[in-house]
Amino acid sequence: xxxxxxxxxxxxxxxxxxxxxxxxxxxxxxxxxxxxxxxxxxxxxxxxxxxxxxxxxxxxxxxxxxxxxxxxxxxxxxxxxxxxxxxxxxxxxxxxxxxxxxxxxxxxxxxxxxxxxxxxxxxxxxxxxxxxxxxxxxxxxxxxxxxxxxxxxxxxxxxxxxxxxxxxxxxxxxxxxxxxxxxxxxxxxxxxxxxxxxxxxxxxxxxxxxxxxxxxxxxxxxxxxxxxxxxxxxxxxxxxxxxxxxxxxxxxxxxxxxxxxxxxxxxxxxxxxxxxxxxxxxxxxxxxxxxxxxxxxxxxxxxxxxxxxxxxxxxxxxxxxxxxxxxxxxxxxxxxxxxxxxxxxxxxxxxxxxxxxxxxxxxxxxxxxxxxxxxxxxxxxxxxxxxxxxxxxxxxxxxxxxxxxxxxxxxxxxxxxxxxxxxxxxxxxxxxxxxxxxxxxxxxxxxxxxxxxxxxx
Amino acid sequence: xxxxxxxxxxxxxxxxxxxxxxxxxxxxxxxxxxxxxxxxxxxxxxxxxxxxxxxxxxxxxxxxxxxxxxxxxxxxxxxxxxxxxxxxxxxxxxxxxxxxxxxxxxxxxxxxxxxxxxxxxxxxxxxxxxxxxxxxxx
Numbered sequence: 001x002x003x004x005x006x007x008x009x010x011x012x013x014x015x016x017x018x019x020x021x022x023x024x025x026x027x028x029x030x031x032x033x034x035x036x037x038x039x040x041x042x043x044x045x046x047x048x049x050x051x052x053x054x055x056x057x058x059x060x061x062x063x064x065x066x067x068x069x070x071x072x073x074x075x076x077x078x079x080x081x082x083x084x085x086x087x088x089x090x091x092x093x094x095x096x097x098x099x100x101x102x103x104x105x106x107x108x109x110x111x112x113x114x115x116x117x118x119x120x121x122x123x124x125x126x127x128x129x130x131x132x133x134x135x136x137x138x139x140x141x142x143x144x145x146x147x148x149x150x151x152x153x154x155x156x157x158x159x160x161x162x163x164x165x166x167x168x169x170x171x172x173x174x175x176x177x178x179x180x181x182x183x184x185x186x187x188x189x190x191x192x193x194x195x196x197x198x199x200x201x202x203x204x205x206x207x208x209x210x211x212x213x214x215x216x217x218x219x220x221x222x223x224x225x226x227x228x229x230x231x232x233x234x235x236x237x238x239x240x241x242x243x244x245x246x247x248x249x250x251x252x253x254x255x256x257x258x259x260x261x262x263x264x265x266x267x268x269x270x271x272x273x274x275x276x277x278x279x280x281x282x283x284x285x286x287x288x289x290x291x292x293x294x295x296x297x298x299x300x301x302x303x304x305x306x307x308x309x310x311x312x313x314x315x316x317x318x319x320x321x322x323x324x325x326x327x328x329x330x331x332x333x334x335x336x337x338x339x340x341x342x343x344x345x346x347x348x349x350x351x352x353x354x355x356x357x358x359x360x361x362x363x364x365x366x367x368x369x370x371x372x373x374x375x376x377x378x379x380x381x382x383x384x385x386x387x388x389x390x391x392x393x394x395x396x397x398x399x400x401x402x403x404x405x406x407x408x409x410x411x412x413x414x415x416x417x418x419x420x421x422x423x424x425x426x427x428x429x430x431x432x433x434x435x436x437x438x439x440x441x442x443x444x445x446x447x448x449x450x451x452x453x454x455x456x457x
Numbered sequence: 458x459x460x461x462x463x464x465x466x467x468x469x470x471x472x473x474x475x476x477x478x479x480x481x482x483x484x485x486x487x488x489x490x491x492x493x494x495x496x497x498x499x500x501x502x503x504x505x506x507x508x509x510x511x512x513x514x515x516x517x518x519x520x521x522x523x524x525x526x527x528x529x530x531x532x533x534x535x536x537x538x539x540x541x542x543x544x545x546x547x548x549x550x551x552x553x554x555x556x557x558x559x560x561x562x563x564x565x566x567x568x569x570x571x572x573x574x575x576x577x578x579x580x581x582x583x584x585x586x587x588x589x590x591x592x593x594x595x
Contacts, residue, residue: 012532019526020503026519027510029578036522036575040568043529047564050532056539061554065538069561076562077569087570088521091563095527098560102533105552108545109537117490216520223527224497230533231489237500242527244504245519252513338513345516352577359580363513 004054011049012234018042019238023245029358046234081353082310085208085342086143092215093136099222100129104189106229112179118229119179123172125225126185127192132218134196139211142200143342149205157202158266164195199265206307206384208342209253210264217246249344256338256364258390258400283419286437288446291376291413292453295321298375300331302367304404305347306340308381308417308443315354317447318380322356324454334360335367335377335404337385368405377409379430381416381443387428397426412436415443518574525567531560 018038025035056062079087103126106114114122141147168191175184203211220242227235254261295301303318322332334356340347348361362370371377379386386406389396406412412435419440430436439446511519538553 015529020507022526023504023519023522024507024510026515026522027507027512029515029575030580032515032518032578033572033575036518036568036571039522039526040572043526043531043564043568046529046532047535050535053536053539055536055541057541058539058550061538061550062535062557065534065554065557066561069558070565072558073562073565073567074569076566077573079570081574084517084521084570084574087566088517088524091521091524091566094559095524095530095563098528098534098556098563099530101552101556101559102530102537105537105549105556108552109542109549212520216524220523220527223530224500226530226533228490228493228497230536231486231493232533233493233496235529235533236493236496238526238529240497240500241504241508242523244501245508245523248505248508249516249520252516336513343517344520345513345518348514349517349574349577352574352579355577355579357581358514358578361514 002054004052008049008053011045012232015042015046015049016234016237018045019241023241081349082313083144084349085212085346086140088343089136089140089143089212089215092212092219093133093140096129096132096136096215096219096222099219099226100126100133100189102226103129103229107182107185114179114229116176116179119176121225121228123175123185123188125222125229126189127168127172128218128225129222130189130192131196131199132215132222134193135200135211136196136215136219138197138200139208139215142205143208151204152201157198161195161198161266164191164198167191168195203265205342207257207264209339209344209346210250210257210261212343213246213249213253214261214265215246217243217250220244220246253339253344256402257398258402281432283431283438284434284436286413286439288439288449288453291437291439292450292457294376294411294413295325295330295378295450296328296454296457298325298330300333300370300374301325302333302335302371302374302377302406302409303380304335304337304340304377304382304386304406305351305380306337306382306385307342307346308383308415310341310346310350310381312381312417312443314380314444314447315350315356317444317451319351319354319356321447321451321454322360324451328454332360333362333367333370333374335362335364335371335406337364337382337404340382340385364402364404368408371405371408374409375411377406377412379406379412379414380447383428384426386430387426388430388433389426389428392429406430407433407435410435414438415446416440417442514578515575518571518578521567521574522571525564525571528560528563528567531557531564534560 019042022035022039025031076087103122107122142149168188171184171188175188220239224236224239224243227239309315326332334351336347351361384398386404388407390398390401390403407430414431414436416438534553534556537549538557542549
């Protein structure tokens with residue numbers, strides 16, 4: 001091993017250690033920032049080490065890439081927090097694109113001389129990478145509402161998907177047997193691109209947290225496969241960490257919906273709706289002043305945000321109302337369901353942006369025991385995550401999904417744009433319960449008006 | 458688990474000592490593959506342990522951080538973009554350049570936005586404490 005090689009491997013070792021330490025620091029918000037700076041330093045070390053790689057002779061293309069990448073990456077870090085899900089999806093697409101292009105380039109350069117094992121890893125890398133690219137782009141455009149968020153389904157969809165998948169695998173095997181036939185390789189890659197599209201179009205926006213986590217996982221595993229092709233440990237380590245992180249998150253998200261990954265991917269949820277629900281009777285509309293009085297004289301108020309808070313950009317208005325109530329001595333808490341919003345942790349980030357301290361943000365399991373002692377639970381643009389049918393009606397499509405049990409609170413106020421059903425199209429018996437009052441209108445406007453009304457009380 | 462891994466490590470390192478490094482061959486080298494699988498298995502185990510400890514509060518930053526870290530494919534792209542090849546030089550350079558660009562988007566964008574988010578997570582500030590000490594006046 002030459003000195004140069006030792007230096008290079010040294011930087012990779014440092015990078016690997018810093019990545020792990022960085023992720024470990026994410027176990028607490030107080031240490032998280034320092035840890036991420038360490039991880040970024042690890043990345044810088046690995047990049048600088050690689051720039052001294054003995055094979056690199058021409059820095060022109062590298063410089064173009066680095067500058068162009070920064071020029072696009074930096075503005076992408078400046079998006080508003082409400083756009084976090086689509087930004088992350090887009091970024092998964094870029095990560096996977098890089099991995100698949102490295103794979104394609106390796107094949108173009110070395111061809112069949114890589115040997116079957118490395119070609120196998122390369123094939124996996126390109127397949128996973130390519131389907132993540134198109135899948136993430138579809139997810140991003142659904143989240144950005146460039147295309148409709150409802151599931152797109154057609155007859156025989158599952159059969160088409162299965163056939164496409166089998167074709168992709170067949171060409172992969174054919175190519176492994178005849179690695180010189182580039183046409184097999186490119187057909188496989190093409191199938192993967194199309195498969196990514198077909199995989200994500202039947203999935204509704206409400207299931208995006210699972211899809212985002214899965215795509216995160218695929219992008220990571222694709223990087224790990226690159227590591228196998230290049231025999232590079234830091235790539236394997238970083239890719240695997242990303243792959244497993246996404247995998248764990250997808251499992252957590254599925255658990256929070258009481259559904260299996262197969263059900264999310266192939267169930268086409270939200271397209272079919274079961275009719276029999278306990279939802280009957282009439283909804284009780286309440287006035288702004290009634291709610292204001294209730295809030296002002298409450299001992300404890302719990303806000304339960306959902307995706308509606310993000311679309312209405314109401315996080316700052318919530319915070320203002322919360323502040324005012326705290327000034328009056330009301331105990332204010334925020335109950336966050338794991339799948340509220342469009343990506344894992346979405347609501348936490350929005351509320352943190354609005355300066356809500358993280359000590360006021362409670363997980364579902366922490367807030368549920370507190371609800372019976374809560375005077376007013378305020379539901380802001382959330383629907384399924386507070387739907388009592390999940391608990392009470394075994395026939396409901398969301399039966400068994402753990403919910404935030406706002407109906408156990410002494411009184412519930414639901415902020416809702418209109419009388420229509422929520423995103424999933426399910427009836428929500430919560431709205432018909434005697435304990436519930438409906439406050440219609442734009443969430444942000446309602447909250448701002450409520451703040452003024454509380455001030456008058 | 459250890460009982461299983463240790464003999465594997467031993468065999469892998471023996472292989473590496475005997476023939477690793479010395480071979481210039483690009484093709485499949487069983488020792489390197491075993492070592493790589495070993496790293497993969499340990500990284501998976503470690504990843505599971507480390508990431509299970511991240512609270513749901515920080516799941517969005519976790520996702521953007523791991524996304525930034527997986528931009529490590531940047532180092533593979535750098536070598537492709539900067540190397541000289543006998544054949545397909547143009548195609549390799551263009552693919553390398555495009556790969557460097559995409560990976561760099563992930564790295565810069567990912568780390569910057571993760572930091573921006575983590576900056577927002579804070580404990581109760583001073584004014585907040587004041588109102589809390591005043592709690593109970595009602």
